[in-house]
Amino acid sequence: MRRQECTLIAGLFLALRFTAHAAEIPEPPTTAASVLAQSTASDWRRPDPENLLCLDFDRGRVVMELDPRLAPRHVANVKALVREGYFNGIPIVRVQDNYVVQWGDPDAADPAKARPISRAQRQLPAELEFGLPEGVRFSPLPDGDLYAPEVGFLDGIPIARDPGSGLCWPIHSYGMLGAGRDDALDSGGGTELYVVNGQAPRHLDRNVTLFGRVIQGMELLSALPRGTAPMGFYATPAERIPIRSLRVAADLPEPERPRLEILRTDTATFRRWVEARRNRREPWFHRAAGKIDISNLPIPIRTPPP
Amino acid sequence: MRRQECTLIAGLFLALRFTAHAAEIPEPPTTAASVLAQSTASDWRRPDPENLLCLDFDRGRVVMELDPRLAPRHVANVKALVREGYFNGIPIVRVQDNYVVQWGDPDAADPAKARPISRAQRQLPAELEFGLPEGVRFSPLPDGDLYAPEVGFLDGIPIARDPGSGLCWPIHSYGMLGAGRDDALDSGGGTELYVVNGQAPRHLDRNVTLFGRVIQGMELLSALPRGTAPMGFYATPAERIPIRSLRVAADLPEPERPRLEILRTDTATFRRWVEARRNRREPWFHRAAGKIDISNLPIPIRTPPP
Numbered sequence: 001m002r003r004q005e006c007t008l009i010a011g012l013f014l015a016l017r018f019t020a021h022a023a024e025i026p027e028p029p030t031t032a033a034s035v036l037a038q039s040t041a042s043d044w045r046r047p048d049p050e051n052l053l054c055l056d057f058d059r060g061r062v063v064m065e066l067d068p069r070l071a072p073r074h075v076a077n078v079k080a081l082v083r084e085g086y087f088n089g090i091p092i093v094r095v096q097d098n099y100v101v102q103w104g105d106p107d108a109a110d111p112a113k114a115r116p117i118s119r120a121q122r123q124l125p126a127e128l129e130f131g132l133p134e135g136v137r138f139s140p141l142p143d144g145d146l147y148a149p150e151v152g153f154l155d156g157i158p159i160a161r162d163p164g165s166g167l168c169w170p171i172h173s174y175g176m177l178g179a180g181r182d183d184a185l186d187s188g189g190g191t192e193l194y195v196v197n198g199q200a201p202r203h204l205d206r207n208v209t210l211f212g213r214v215i216q217g218m219e220l221l222s223a224l225p226r227g228t229a230p231m232g233f234y235a236t237p238a239e240r241i242p243i244r245s246l247r248v249a250a251d252l253p254e255p256e257r258p259r260l261e262i263l264r265t266d267t268a269t270f271r272r273w274v275e276a277r278r279n280r281r282e283p284w285f286h287r288a289a290g291k292i293d294i295s296n297l298p299i300p301i302r303t304p305p306p
Numbered sequence: 307m308r309r310q311e312c313t314l315i316a317g318l319f320l321a322l323r324f325t326a327h328a329a330e331i332p333e334p335p336t337t338a339a340s341v342l343a344q345s346t347a348s349d350w351r352r353p354d355p356e357n358l359l360c361l362d363f364d365r366g367r368v369v370m371e372l373d374p375r376l377a378p379r380h381v382a383n384v385k386a387l388v389r390e391g392y393f394n395g396i397p398i399v400r401v402q403d404n405y406v407v408q409w410g411d412p413d414a415a416d417p418a419k420a421r422p423i424s425r426a427q428r429q430l431p432a433e434l435e436f437g438l439p440e441g442v443r444f445s446p447l448p449d450g451d452l453y454a455p456e457v458g459f460l461d462g463i464p465i466a467r468d469p470g471s472g473l474c475w476p477i478h479s480y481g482m483l484g485a486g487r488d489d490a491l492d493s494g495g496g497t498e499l500y501v502v503n504g505q506a507p508r509h510l511d512r513n514v515t516l517f518g519r520v521i522q523g524m525e526l527l528s529a530l531p532r533g534t535a536p537m538g539f540y541a542t543p544a545e546r547i548p549i550r551s552l553r554v555a556a557d558l559p560e561p562e563r564p565r566l567e568i569l570r571t572d573t574a575t576f577r578r579w580v581e582a583r584r585n586r587r588e589p590w591f592h593r594a595a596g597k598i599d600i601s602n603l604p605i606p607i608r609t610p611p612p
Binding site: 198200 | 401403404449450451452453479480488489491504505506507508509511513524525528529530531532583586589590591592593594595597598599601602604
């Protein structure tokens with residue numbers, strides 16, 4: 001028994017030495033950065049400008065990608081609201097630390113003062129679950145999840161799936177975009193929007209409609225001063241942060257549209273990137289976790305190479 | 307079989323009706339807020355001013371509680387550095403979105419310009435694991451963890467435990483305080499400190515020394531502008547945010563010390579509070595998660611009642 005072990009170990013040493021010799025220069029360990037450096041053009045996708053929202057305010061621009069598959073009626077309604085200029089001049093009214101940033105009409109509850117809506121809906125039933133579109137294969141992450149039976153990505157959106165029913169739902173991770181509501185499930189609809197700005201509040205999953213996520217400029221929302229009134233609302237109107245405009249990228253002149261590419265999440269490159277994040281091999285790390293939580297995989301974005 | 311089931315169900319209805327009748331007004335559902343409202347003085351503890359750090363800067367005060375049980379040499383060394391005024395005037399040099407805020411001497415690598423240290427150590431071996439002190443009982447959270455075999459709290463500090471070896475380690479959750487280091491495990495020591503400002507970076511667990519956490523004023527650190535240089539460092543010295551002073555609360559005149567109480571995490575009240583966070587019963591929620599991640603339990607703090 002002992003002897004056999006020794007032989008095996010010697011064999012391993014030889015194999016390692018041979019590999020190192022064959023490559024001449026030892027290969028650097030696979031890191032998330034090296035996976036991205038080796039990616040090819042087909043590992044990246046350009047988001048459809050029809051599904052990109054540009055929020056412009058004093059601090060800069062926040063870009064959000066909508067996914068109609070998660071909540072088709074909400075995406076259509078939010079775009080309708082955006083296109084009738086509903087959000088232009090609407091302020092950020094709430095920044096709760098380690099929870100959410102929220103914007104909406106502060107007078108929405110007062111029929112005399114509420115901002116008018118011409119063609120869009122004011123309210124919609126919540127859209128909490130969806131079926132995977134025909135032909136889309138779901139690849140669960142290898143380490144499971146504390147809250148859901150399976151989790152993975154749908155074009156960069158973190159989602160959970162019940163393998164029994166096949167139903168999926170989006171996950172409340174950092175940067176996810178949703179439609180605020182009151183107590184009733186049909187009291188939202190998209191006039192009040194929120195973005196997760198902290199530890200994934202997974203207890204919100206399937207309680208409120210998510211339909212997209214921030215893909216650029218999140219650091220502008222996350223650095224906003226926190227509100228001091230209950231639930232992080234700004235205590236005075238003067239503290240509210242006006243949004244100059246919220247627009248669909250497709251409606252902007254070509255040069256003003258965001259030029260971005262997002263790492264595809266259905267490729268071998270993505271699986272290698274996840275593996276590099278599960279087991280960090282950068283020299284700083286002395287212990288690899290060997291695990292990854294879905295909310296700890298911020299999907300890479302880049303400006304397309306010329 | 308069927309019949310017996312019916313009898314049981316009828317019995318349940320009666321029991322429910324009797325309870326409702328006996329209470330006259332139906333009892334409101336147990337929420338995190340109602341658990342705290344029913345807490346008694348003994349559910350709260352006052353932190354030892356000898357283990358509280360007060361970081362004062364232009365935006366206000368951040369209060370951190372140190373726990374020498376996690377990393378005794380680091381806590382002693384950080385307090386020694388604090389007491390020789392090492393951090394007074396030192397700036398916040400790095401704010402990486404959804405990761406860490408960090409402060410330290412920007413000239414530390416240059417022996418000619420590095421801020422001098424008189425009695426404290428510049429470097430210490432990392433302290434990554436610890437044994438539970440005699441008499442401390444560990445109560446794991448009911449839902450487990452993705453990264454560690456068991457997780458729970460030690461006086462408000464989120465920790466993991468290996469039931470085999472009995473060894474524990476602190477968890478990188480929002481607000482946790484650690485000592486930055488270079489690649490070598492003994493290259494830290496407390497001259498450069500960091501606080502987690504986003505989704506729990508659990509891959510750092512047992513790679514770097516944690517020794518306390520922010521208990522008040524976290525929203526001042528989390529709202530700082532993000533650095534634009536690699537790893538979130540501020541690109542220019544002008545962007546750095548000077549710390550006016552970092553002091554041990556015990557060294558402040560009594561009226562200037564923080565007056566705070568922290569919910570004990572070894573009580574029945576705490577277990578009820580965890581249960582109320584696992585299953586939200588506030589009227590807004592239509593679905594209770596039935597699960598909780600350790601990093602989603604921000605331990606309540608209050609100003610002591612008069």
